[in-house]
Amino acid sequence: MKKIAVVYQSNYGSTERYARWLAEELGADCYNAAKVRPDVVQDVPIIAYGGGLYAGGINGVSFLTRRPDRFQGKTLVVFTVGLNPVRDAAASTAILEQNFPPAMRDQVRLFHLNGALDCGKLNLLHRMMMKGLHGVLAKKKVEELTENDRMILNAYEKPVDFTDRKALRPVVDALKELERAAEAR
Structure with a gap:
């Protein structure tokens, strides 16, 4: 029996790319969350879940x-994919609190990966959000712009892709460690 299953939800392809790379690296099955029933992964003790990060x-x-009862007793490794990197513990904690009920939070190990952006492929809502964000950032003085601000302004003008298979290494290492522990039981 496999110890790990990879499940993902992807709007524009970056998360799916990471999920498929992860499944390949681990020899795990990979499922699109929109097309699979949760009972398909019922007997797998470790679930790696990937989803894009939108406003937290x-x-x-x-x-x-x-x-959540379906996943009780399982280890959940969650990776988010977004244009802005999440680099501090406070932001990770806020994401965990916003997305998981208190009873599930101890089961979750959270990782963040950089994605891609092609404004021409965004749906209407995301296009409107990017246009609004671009407008706010474009009004800032050049010296007030952060590195992330500049990245977003550039991404608005032309497609960018920050996906990197090597960035998965901490996720892979964590999952392999969890798999070894599950096999030892």
Whole structure:
């Protein structure tokens, strides 16, 4: 029996790319959360879930949280994918609190990965959000712009892709460690 399953929800492809790379690296099965029933992964002790990060919300995370009893006793490794890197513990804690009920939080190990952006491929809502953000950032003085601000302004003008298979290494290492521990039991 496999110890790890990879499940993802992807709007524009970056999360799916990471999920497929992760499944390949681990020899795990990979499932699109929108197309698989949660009972398919019922017997797998470790679930790696990937979703895009939009305003602090993890895309499709309801796959895990809608019926948390289905995932009781499992280890959940969650990776988010977004244009802005999440680098501090406070931001990670806020994401965890926003997306998971208190009873599930101890089960979750959270990782963040950089994605891609092609404004021409965004849906209407995301295009409007990017236009608004671009407008706010474009009004800032050049010396007030952060590195992330400049990255977003550039991404608005032309597609950018920060996906990197090597960035998965901490996720892979954590999952392999969890797999070894599960096999030892």
